[in-house]
Amino acid sequence: MALLSAADAEQVRKLFSTMTSDVHLRLYTQRLNCDTCLEAERILSELSEQSDRLKVEVLNALTDAGRREADGVENVPALIVGDGSHGRIRFYGTPSGYEFSTLLTVITDAGTPGDRLEKPALDFLSSLAEDLLIRVFVTPTCPYCPRAAVTAARMAAASPRVRAEIIEANEFPDLSRRFRVQGVPRTVVNDLIYLEGALPEAAFARGLGLALPLLAKGEPVDMAALLSKPREEEESAGK
Amino acid sequence: MIGLVAGIVGQPSGPAGRRDVVIAGGGPAGLTAALYSARYRLSTVVLEGYQPGGQAALTDRIDNYPGVPGARGHELASLMRSQAVEAGAEIVPARAVRSVHSEEGFATETDSGTFESPVLVIATGAAPKKLGVPGEERLYGRGVSYCATCDAPFFRGRRVLVVGGGDSAVKEALHLAGYASSVTVVHRRDALRAEPVLASKLLKNPVCGVIWNSRLLEIRGGDGVESVLLETPGGPRELEMDGVFVYVGRRAETDPFRGLVELGDDGTVVTDGTVRTSREGVFAAGDVTGRELRQIITAAADGARAAAAAYDYLQHHPAAV
Numbered sequence A: 001m002a003l004l005s006a007a008d009a010e011q012v013r014k015l016f017s018t019m020t021s022d023v024h025l026r027l028y029t030q031r032l033n034c035d036t037c038l039e040a041e042r043i044l045s046e047l048s049e050q051s052d053r054l055k056v057e058v059l060n061a062l063t064d065a066g067r068r069e070a071d072g073v074e075n076v077p078a079l080i081v082g083d084g085s086h087g088r089i090r091f092y093g094t095p096s097g098y099e100f101s102t103l104l105t106v107i108t109d110a111g112t113p114g115d116r117l118e119k120p121a122l123d124f125l126s127s128l129a130e131d132l133l134i135r136v137f138v139t140p141t142c143p144y145c146p147r148a149a150v151t152a153a154r155m156a157a158a159s160p161r162v163r164a165e166i167i168e169a170n171e172f173p174d175l176s177r178r179f180r181v182q183g184v185p186r187t188v189v190n191d192l193i194y195l196e197g198a199l200p201e202a203a204f205a206r207g208l209g210l211a212l213p214l215l216a217k218g219e220p221v222d223m224a225a226l227l228s229k230p231r232e233e234e235e236s237a238g239k
Numbered sequence B: 001m002i003g004l005v006a007g008i009v010g011q012p013s014g015p016a017g018r019r020d021v022v023i024a025g026g027g028p029a030g031l032t033a034a035l036y037s038a039r040y041r042l043s044t045v046v047l048e049g050y051q052p053g054g055q056a057a058l059t060d061r062i063d064n065y066p067g068v069p070g071a072r073g074h075e076l077a078s079l080m081r082s083q084a085v086e087a088g089a090e091i092v093p094a095r096a097v098r099s100v101h102s103e104e105g106f107a108t109e110t111d112s113g114t115f116e117s118p119v120l121v122i123a124t125g126a127a128p129k130k131l132g133v134p135g136e137e138r139l140y141g142r143g144v145s146y147c148a149t150c151d152a153p154f155f156r157g158r159r160v161l162v163v164g165g166g167d168s169a170v171k172e173a174l175h176l177a178g179y180a181s182s183v184t185v186v187h188r189r190d191a192l193r194a195e196p197v198l199a200s201k202l203l204k205n206p207v208c209g210v211i212w213n214s215r216l217l218e219i220r221g222g223d224g225v226e227s228v229l230l231e232t233p234g235g236p237r238e239l240e241m242d243g244v245f246v247y248v249g250r251r252a253e254t255d256p257f258r259g260l261v262e263l264g265d266d267g268t269v270v271t272d273g274t275v276r277t278s279r280e281g282v283f284a285a286g287d288v289t290g291r292e293l294r295q296i297i298t299a300a301a302d303g304a305r306a307a308a309a310a311y312d313y314l315q316h317h318p319a320a321v
C-alpha cells in the first residue's frame, strides 16, 4: 500500500510543481541493524515519483563507505537534502509524521530561489565568526517540532558556516541520551547551547547571538534563560 | 509508522495582504471555519501560529469524534487541514500579534506581515496552564512536559507524575501508561472530573495510581526531574520521579485581541452564545470562547457557524469587500 494517500500525493505534487531547480536527495541506508531504513527508502521512493526535479540517490552505508565518510554520515538512515551545492542539511531517522512536513518544506526551499529567512536572522548569519552545528531532536508526533527543525535547516541553507541535523529522537536513543533529550523539540548547538521548544527565527538568532560568547567556558548554556533575562533589562533600559 | 503529515512549514514571507476573511488559529475551529469560508468562495487565510492542528494534534487517541472512532489526533488534524486547503483556503504559519479596527475593517499584525480583512474570525484556542510551582519552568523539557504525545517515548520504563484530574489528565495518563513503569496521578479532589469511561479505565490500569486530595508543591532535580514534593492529607511527601506532565486546564490565547473585543475575566472572548462578539465583523470560535464544553466537535461546529456568519455579514455589508 502506498504511504502517501492520493490526496496527499496530489498536494505534494502541487507543492513541488512550484520548484524551479533540481533538488538533490542522498539517502544512506543499510540492510543490517537498521529497523527503519526500509521505511525511509519507501518514503523517498514515493516522494521521488511526485516530481522530476528530485534527484534521488540511495547509497549503502556499508558498501559505499567512502561516500559516507566524505559526507560525514554517522547514523542510518541519513538523508541529505540540498540544491546540489552543499550537504549541510540532513535528517537522521525516518521522516514520518510531522517530520514529513519538515522534509517537504526543506525540499521546496531547496528547489525555489530566494531567501527564506527574515533580516534579523540573515544579519546574524552574516556576522557569524564560527561554525555552527545545530542539532534538532524531534519526534514524528510533535506538532511544534517542524518549526524548530525548519528554522535550523533554513539557517544551514543560508550560511556555509551552519550545518543542521534533524534527529528522530526515538530512533537514536544513544544520541538522545548523550544530549539529554527528555522533551521535543530540543535544539542543541555546538554540543552546549540548548533550547527547549520552538522559537520564532528572529528570537532564535538573537538567542544564539547571546549564547555564543559564553561557549568559551565549556559549560552548557540555556538559551531560554538567556532570552528571558536580558530582554527585561533591555526593555527597561530602553525606556 | 505514524503516517505522513503532508504540508509545508513556514512559507517564504510575503503572503500578507488583503483577504475577505482572516482566521486567526489553525485548530479544529479555525480549520473548519476555513473549509466553510472557502466553500462560500470567500478568499480565506488561516494564520496557524506555531501549532498546526491545534490541541487536537497534541493528543494520541480521540474516541469521541463521531464517525471516526479511535482517531489519532494528529491524523484528524491533518485531514482537517488538507480538506481546508483542498477547498481553496490558504494556510500560513504567521502568528497574530495584534488586531486593530481600521477604516477598511480589521488589520491583523503578525510576525510575518499584516493581514487586512473586512471580517476576522478569532479561533486561537487555548494553551496549557502552568502550575507556577518552583522547578516547573527550569526543568521544562528536562522532565517537565505539557505534551504526552510528543514526549512519552522518553519515559519508557521510568516513573512519571501526572498533575490534574480532568479529561486531558486522565487520557494522557493512560497514554503514558503504555511507556512508563509507573504513572502517578495527583489530584486536588477525592474524585476524578474526567468522563466516567476514562476514569474507570485509569483506576483499573495496573500501571496507574492516584494520590487524592493532594497538590504538587515543587519539582526538584538538577539537570532533570529527580523528585516531586506533594502536599497530601497526611502531610508533605517527597516522591522520586523522572517526569512530570501537567494537565491543569487551559488559558485562552486572546492577548492579540485585547481592546478589539470584550474579554471575560478568564480571558475568553465574550460571545452572544453563538459566535458573535462585542464587535461587528469579528466572530469567535472554539476554545477561545467561554463555551462550557471544549471539544473538537464543538470547536468545529463553532467554526462552521463563524464562517456562515461571516458570509452573511459580507452579504449585508457589500461595501466592506
Ligand SMILES: Cc1cc2nc3c(=O)[nH]c(=O)nc-3n(C[C@H](O)[C@H](O)[C@H](O)COP(=O)(O)OP(=O)(O)OC[C@H]3O[C@@H](n4cnc5c(N)ncnc54)[C@H](O)[C@@H]3O)c2cc1C
Pocket: B024, B025, B026, B027, B028, B029, B030, B047, B048, B049, B050, B051, B052, B053, B054, B055, B056, B057, B058, B059, B061, B062, B063, B064, B065, B094, B095, B096, B097, B123, B124, B125, B126, B127, B167, B168, B171, B172, B253, B256, B285, B286, B287, B288, B294, B295, B296, B297, B299
Ligand atoms: C491533551 C488533550 C486531549 C484532548 N482530548 C480530546 C478528545 O479526546 N476529544 C475532544 O473532542 N477534544 C479533546 N481535547 C480538546 C480539543 O483538543 C480542543 O477542544 C480543540 O482542539 C479546540 O479547538 P480550537 O480550534 O478552538 O483551538 P486549538 O485546538 O487550541 O487551536 C488553536 C490554534 O490557534 C493557533 N494560535 C494560537 N495563538 C495564535 C496567534 N496569536 N496567532 C495565530 N494562531 C494562533 C494555534 O497554533 C492553534 O493552531 C483535548 C485537548 C488536550 C489538550
